[in-house]
Amino acid sequence: MLQARNGDLETLNVLFERYCGMLYSFFMKRTQEHSLSEDLTQEVFLRVLRYRASFKDDGNFKGWLFGIARNIQNRHWEKRYTKSEILHEDIGNEEAIEIVDARDQPDAEASRSGDTALLYQALERLSEEKRQIVIMRRIQNLSYIEMARILDCEANQLRVRVCRAVAELAKHMKSLIKERPYEMPGMQ
Amino acid sequence: MKCQECSDQLLAYLEGELTMDERNRIDHHLSQCDNCRVIRDEISNACQSLDKLPKPSETMAKRFSAALSAYKSGQLEGIRLLEGEQRKRTWIESIARNGYAQAAVIIFAFLIGILVSQSISTQETNGNRFDVIETELASLKEFTALSLLTQTSAVERLRGLEWLSELNLESEQVLEALYDKLNNDPNINVRFAALETLDAYAEKEEVRRKLVQLLETPNLPMIRAELIKLLVRHAEKDSVPTLIQISQDANEDETIRELATWSSQVLQQMNTDEI
Known part of the structure; x- marks a missing residue:
C-alpha cells in the first residue's frame, strides 16, 4: 500500500486480487446481493485509490481497508433507506420500488437461506488470514499456484494451511448449528 | 502415516490435487483411522x-484494472497540464525578477517590433495548446462516464449518470446515451436518474422536443x-397534443391519464409571458 501511496498505482491491482474476495464476502454477508457486493467491493478500491495519501506509514492496511468498507456499507444503507422513503412519498405504493433488473433477483433468492447466513457467520469466526485463504481457494476458485503468486508464499504450504482453515471452518459450522435456537417444524 | 500428516492433506485429497x-x-490411513474419516x-x-x-465474477478484477488505467490516463493529462502551467509561470517570473532580463526584453521588442505580431501569434498557439489539453481532458471524462453507463451493474450505471450530471457535458453522444437509459435501461432507478440528469438539459428546446417524442413511446x-x-415544469406547450392523446387513450394507465389531462390543462392556461 505504501508503494501505491507513493505513486506506484499498479500495486493496487495486486492488492485488489488479494482482498477482493474477502471484501466481496464481507458485503455478501451483509447485503445478500451478488451484483451489489461486487459494486461495493469496487467502490472500496476506488476510495483506496482516491484517498491513498491518507494512509499512514505505520498503518494497518487491512484495518484501514475494512474501515472504508464499513463506511461504504453504512452509507449504502442510508442511501437505500432515503430512496425508498422518497418513492413511498411520491407514489404511495410499495410495489413502486420494483427492480426491473432481472439479474438482481436470482442473487437474492440464491443467498437467503439460513445455511448461507450460518456459513458466512462461521467464516467470520476464522482469523483474517485463514478466512482470506479459504475464500480465495473455495469461493474465488483460485489455484494454489495463483494464490501463492498473489500472497507471495509457497504453494505446498498453502495446501496445508487452507486444509487446516477449512477443517476449522467445519468445526465453527458445527458449533453454530448447535447454538442455533430450536425451530418448530413448519415454523420459519 | 501419522494422523496430522493425513488430516493436513485431506483437502488436497478431496480436490484431486x-x-x-x-x-x-x-486411502490406506483412512481405512484404519475412524478419527481421520470423520475429519x-x-x-x-x-x-x-x-x-x-x-x-x-472474474471480470471484477478486470473492471477495477480498467478504472485504474482510466484514472492514470486522467492523472497523466493533469500532470502535463500542471507542468505546462508551471513552465509558463517560471518563464514569466524569471523575467519579472531580473532587471537585465526586463531591459533586454524591452530593447529586443523595440528593435524587432515587426516580430511582435508573430510573438502574439505564438502566444495564441500556446493558448490553443491549453485549449486542446482541456478538450482532451473533457473528452476523457466524457468517455469514462459513458463507459460507466454501459456497465452490467446498475450501481455503476448510476455512478456514470452522477458523473455526467456533475460534469455537465453537452455533447450529442451524451444526450443520446441519456435518452437511451431513460427508455431502455433494465433498472428503474437508472431510468429515474437519467430523467433527473436530463432535467438539467431541458432548458434546451431540442431536448424538450426529444422528451415529448419519448413520451409517445412506451415506458414504465x-x-x-x-x-x-x-x-x-419546463412549460413545454408543444407536449399538449401528446398529453391530450394520452388522456384519451383507454389502454393507458388511469393515473397517467389523469395526470396528462391535468397537465394539458395547466399548459394550455399558461400565459406566454410566464414561459
Whole structure:
C-alpha cells in the first residue's frame, strides 16, 4: 500500500486480487446481493485509490481497508433507506420500488437461506488470514499456484494451511448449528 | 502415516490435487483411522457448503484494472497540464525578477517590433495548446462516464449518470446515451436518474422536443409520470397534443391519464409571458 501511496498505482491491482474476495464476502454477508457486493467491493478500491495519501506509514492496511468498507456499507444503507422513503412519498405504493433488473433477483433468492447466513457467520469466526485463504481457494476458485503468486508464499504450504482453515471452518459450522435456537417444524 | 500428516492433506485429497502415490497412502490411513474419516467428512461437507455460495465474477478484477488505467490516463493529462502551467509561470517570473532580463526584453521588442505580431501569434498557439489539453481532458471524462453507463451493474450505471450530471457535458453522444437509459435501461432507478440528469438539459428546446417524442413511446408508468411533470415544469406547450392523446387513450394507465389531462390543462392556461 505504501508503494501505491507513493505513486506506484499498479500495486493496487495486486492488492485488489488479494482482498477482493474477502471484501466481496464481507458485503455478501451483509447485503445478500451478488451484483451489489461486487459494486461495493469496487467502490472500496476506488476510495483506496482516491484517498491513498491518507494512509499512514505505520498503518494497518487491512484495518484501514475494512474501515472504508464499513463506511461504504453504512452509507449504502442510508442511501437505500432515503430512496425508498422518497418513492413511498411520491407514489404511495410499495410495489413502486420494483427492480426491473432481472439479474438482481436470482442473487437474492440464491443467498437467503439460513445455511448461507450460518456459513458466512462461521467464516467470520476464522482469523483474517485463514478466512482470506479459504475464500480465495473455495469461493474465488483460485489455484494454489495463483494464490501463492498473489500472497507471495509457497504453494505446498498453502495446501496445508487452507486444509487446516477449512477443517476449522467445519468445526465453527458445527458449533453454530448447535447454538442455533430450536425451530418448530413448519415454523420459519 | 501419522494422523496430522493425513488430516493436513485431506483437502488436497478431496480436490484431486494429490499424486497417485500420495492418494494411496491417504486411502490406506483412512481405512484404519475412524478419527481421520470423520475429519474428511467434515471437510467435505464444509466444501460442499462453500461451493453453494455465490462467486465473485472474474471480470471484477478486470473492471477495477480498467478504472485504474482510466484514472492514470486522467492523472497523466493533469500532470502535463500542471507542468505546462508551471513552465509558463517560471518563464514569466524569471523575467519579472531580473532587471537585465526586463531591459533586454524591452530593447529586443523595440528593435524587432515587426516580430511582435508573430510573438502574439505564438502566444495564441500556446493558448490553443491549453485549449486542446482541456478538450482532451473533457473528452476523457466524457468517455469514462459513458463507459460507466454501459456497465452490467446498475450501481455503476448510476455512478456514470452522477458523473455526467456533475460534469455537465453537452455533447450529442451524451444526450443520446441519456435518452437511451431513460427508455431502455433494465433498472428503474437508472431510468429515474437519467430523467433527473436530463432535467438539467431541458432548458434546451431540442431536448424538450426529444422528451415529448419519448413520451409517445412506451415506458414504465412511474417514469412517464415523472416525464410529464418535467415537461410541465419546463412549460413545454408543444407536449399538449401528446398529453391530450394520452388522456384519451383507454389502454393507458388511469393515473397517467389523469395526470396528462391535468397537465394539458395547466399548459394550455399558461400565459406566454410566464414561459
